[in-house]
Amino acid sequence: MMENVLELERVSVKFGGLVALNEVDLTVRRGEILSIIGPNGAGKTTLFNIMTGIYTPTSGQIRYKNQLINKLKPYKRVGLGIARTFQNTRLLKNMTVLENVLVAHKEVNTEGVFASILARSSLKQKRQAIVQECMEKLEIVGLADKADQLAGSLPYGEQRLLEIARALATGCELLLLDEPAAGMNQTEKRELIKKILQLSKQYHIEVLLIEHDIQMIMEISDRIVVLNYGQKIAEGTPSEIQNDPLVIQAYLGGEVEA
Numbered sequence: 001m002m003e004n005v006l007e008l009e010r011v012s013v014k015f016g017g018l019v020a021l022n023e024v025d026l027t028v029r030r031g032e033i034l035s036i037i038g039p040n041g042a043g044k045t046t047l048f049n050i051m052t053g054i055y056t057p058t059s060g061q062i063r064y065k066n067q068l069i070n071k072l073k074p075y076k077r078v079g080l081g082i083a084r085t086f087q088n089t090r091l092l093k094n095m096t097v098l099e100n101v102l103v104a105h106k107e108v109n110t111e112g113v114f115a116s117i118l119a120r121s122s123l124k125q126k127r128q129a130i131v132q133e134c135m136e137k138l139e140i141v142g143l144a145d146k147a148d149q150l151a152g153s154l155p156y157g158e159q160r161l162l163e164i165a166r167a168l169a170t171g172c173e174l175l176l177l178d179e180p181a182a183g184m185n186q187t188e189k190r191e192l193i194k195k196i197l198q199l200s201k202q203y204h205i206e207v208l209l210i211e212h213d214i215q216m217i218m219e220i221s222d223r224i225v226v227l228n229y230g231q232k233i234a235e236g237t238p239s240e241i242q243n244d245p246l247v248i249q250a251y252l253g254g255e256v257e258a
Helices: 043-050 076-081 097-102 115-119 121-141 154-166 188-201 214-220 237-241 245-250
Strands: 006-014 018-029 032-037 057-063 082-084 174-178 205-209 224-228 231-236
Touching: 006 043, 006 205, 018 043, 018 057, 018 205, 018 224, 018 231, 032 043, 032 188, 032 214, 043 082, 043 205, 057 097, 076 082, 082 154, 082 224, 097 121, 097 154, 121 154, 121 205, 154 174, 154 188, 188 205, 214 237, 224 237, 224 245, 231 237, 231 245
Parallel strands: 032 205, 032 224, 082 174, 174 205
Antiparallel strands: 006 018, 006 057, 224 231
8 A cells, every 4th residue: 555645634724704625635645646636716726835834724634744734834844845836937037047946955045154254165065066956956857958047038838847946956755736837838748747757756756736738637647636616526547537427517517417
């Protein structure tokens, strides 16, 4: 049986009288790509926000590696190994591609003032190692040759790849991708699929994915969870989800036969 890395148990989120999530159960298993689908307003991004600490659940429990994380700040969750990208890119567009990745590296902000002034050889070696690690993240997403370009000058599809590289620089073990294929053409989407599979299979990073491209979801996912109006209405393999009458009715817009 596969190990559960992240577990949500009866998690609800309420904003006044609005129920954004209603007693959602969800698990992310070791080594898998899990996708979240559902119509606009189904609660998908709210789900990401409670996993990463932007929102706190109104009720229920969130556990990561058997640790209760309901009230942990976002930076604490990053320290545990959870990182994400956003629906709308949040890059430092006047900084270079490499600098955007460097600011996310877990050891960049640990340098003391005196050590920085003295700049001993050990510190220089550490800096070089950090730069090398960040270049490796850019290599993974195919942007190493653009390290010195301004992030804002990249095409939109490459900006989304840069966000993934920046998330990887945190040393994450669980990567949450919020609509990573948005704005990409079919060729770019094919490359993105390859990169996500590489992250999962070669680098052993668990991937949790929100995406509206159903063809991509069906191709890349080990399991799929379907939300509608803040509730989980289905969970299963791609083939199971494709044939689920509730999903066909709620998400794909079809009719359920009597």
